[in-house]
Amino acid sequence: EAQVTQNPRYLITVTGKKLTVTCSQNMNHEYMSWYRQDPGLGLRQIYYSMNVEVTDKGDVPEGYKVSRKEKRNFPLILESPSPNQTSLYFCASSPSGGFTGELFFGEGSRLTVL
Amino acid sequence: GQQVMQIPQYQHVQEGEDFTTYCNSSTTLSNIQWYKQRPGGHPVFLIQLVKSGEVKKQKRLTFQFGEAKKNSSLHITATQTTDVGTYFCAAHSNAGGTSYGKLTFGQGTILTVHP
Numbered sequence: 001e002a003q004v005t006q007n008p009r010y011l012i013t014v015t016g017k018k019l020t021v022t023c024s025q026n027m028n029h030e031y032m033s034w035y036r037q038d039p040g041l042g043l044r045q046i047y048y049s050m051n052v053e054v055t056d057k058g059d060v061p062e063g064y065k066v067s068r069k070e071k072r073n074f075p076l077i078l079e080s081p082s083p084n085q086t087s088l089y090f091c092a093s094s095p096s097g098g099f100t101g102e103l104f105f106g107e108g109s110r111l112t113v114l
Numbered sequence: 115g116q117q118v119m120q121i122p123q124y125q126h127v128q129e130g131e132d133f134t135t136y137c138n139s140s141t142t143l144s145n146i147q148w149y150k151q152r153p154g155g156h157p158v159f160l161i162q163l164v165k166s167g168e169v170k171k172q173k174r175l176t177f178q179f180g181e182a183k184k185n186s187s188l189h190i191t192a193t194q195t196t197d198v199g200t201y202f203c204a205a206h207s208n209a210g211g212t213s214y215g216k217l218t219f220g221q222g223t224i225l226t227v228h229p
Contacts, residue, residue, distance in 0.1 A: 031215065040123070042202060043157065043219040050215050058216060090156060102147065102159035103204075103217070 002027045006091050006106035013081055014114050021076045021109050023091030029104070031094040032074035033058065034066065036087040037108075043090065049074055081113040118143075118205050120220025128228050133190040135223035137203035144206040146179055146186045151222075152199045160188075193227045200224045 004025045013019055025032065033048035035058075045058030049068040063085055065077040074093075078085060088110050092103040120137045127133050137146065145164045149157040161170055163179035163186060170177045176189045190197055203220040 033215070033217070035219070040221060042120070042221040043204075045217055045219075048215040048217070056215060059218065092157075102162065103149075103157070105156040105158070108156050 002104070004091055004093050004104050004106035006089075006109045008109060009107060010110050012112045012114065015082055016080050019078050019081060019111075021078075021089055021091075021111070023074045023076065023106060024072050025074075025091075025093040025104070026072065027093060027095075027104065028071065029093035029095050030071070031096060032068065033092050033094075033103075034064070034074070034076045035090045035092065036060065036085075037090060038087050046076065046089075078111075081111075083113050085111065086113045087111060118203060118218050118220045120203055120223060122223055123221060124224050124226075126226045126228065127193050129195060130192050133193050133197070133225055134187055135201050135203075135225075136185065136187045137205070137220045138185045139205060140184070142183050143186075144183075147204045147217075148177060148186075148188050149202045149204060149219075150199050151202065155199075157202060190225075193225070195227050195229055198225060198227050 007022045030051045034046040035043040037043050044060045046064050047066040049055045052071050055066050055068055088108050090108050091106040094103050095101045118137055118139050147162045148160040151157045161177050166183050167181045168179040174191045178187045200222045202222045204217050
């Protein structure tokens with residue numbers, strides 16, 4: 001089954017404790033991206049990757065890191081989480097840059113930073 | 115960066131009434147996509163519009179892209195309880211290069227339908 005898988009789905013952590021949210025897609029998509037969703041603000045893009053080893057900042061990259069060492073994986077790293085990073089996070093992939101095709105979203109990861 | 119404004123933020127309708135959500139940008143858009151997110155779910159792609167003045171229909175849903183490619187709308191005729199959810203527009207910058215990967219979402223319209 002074609003899908004985007006995120007883990008963990010739920011996480012409660014404390015300020016400053018490094019964490020990684022994994023994202024994996026099995027559709028051989030070139031494009032992957034991360035979004036955070038907050039009430040009233042919609043979905044805001046954190047980082048995106050057009051292909052392996054190619055990543056770029058979205059609109060809200062501060063406090064986050066990403067890497068794209070393999071085509072299927074695009075982990076989101078919070079080196080030192082803070083309470084303002086409490087949010088619902090979505091990973092998404094697309095066949096080609098998201099420009100000519102739809103985004104396929106993962107189920108979401110709800111993160112709480114205390 | 116690019117901003118896409120979406121209105122209204124909330125819409126409550128009686129089942130059978132029509133519903134419309136609008137997206138507006140101050141800059142020309144390369145394309146616009148529409149997504150639906152059911153409560154507790156993830157966004158699901160509905161459609162993409164690329165051409166100026168384009169109109170596409172999916173059953174009771176009608177999508178329009180403005181002539182100037184700066185605005186778009188989603189209209190649902192005779193809403194049903196299954197239409198409940200948040201509707202988002204999303205647009206790519208018209209700039210070239212790596213900006214093609216940058217996708218900006220509107221704030222979303224939360225639709226509730228009363229039976």
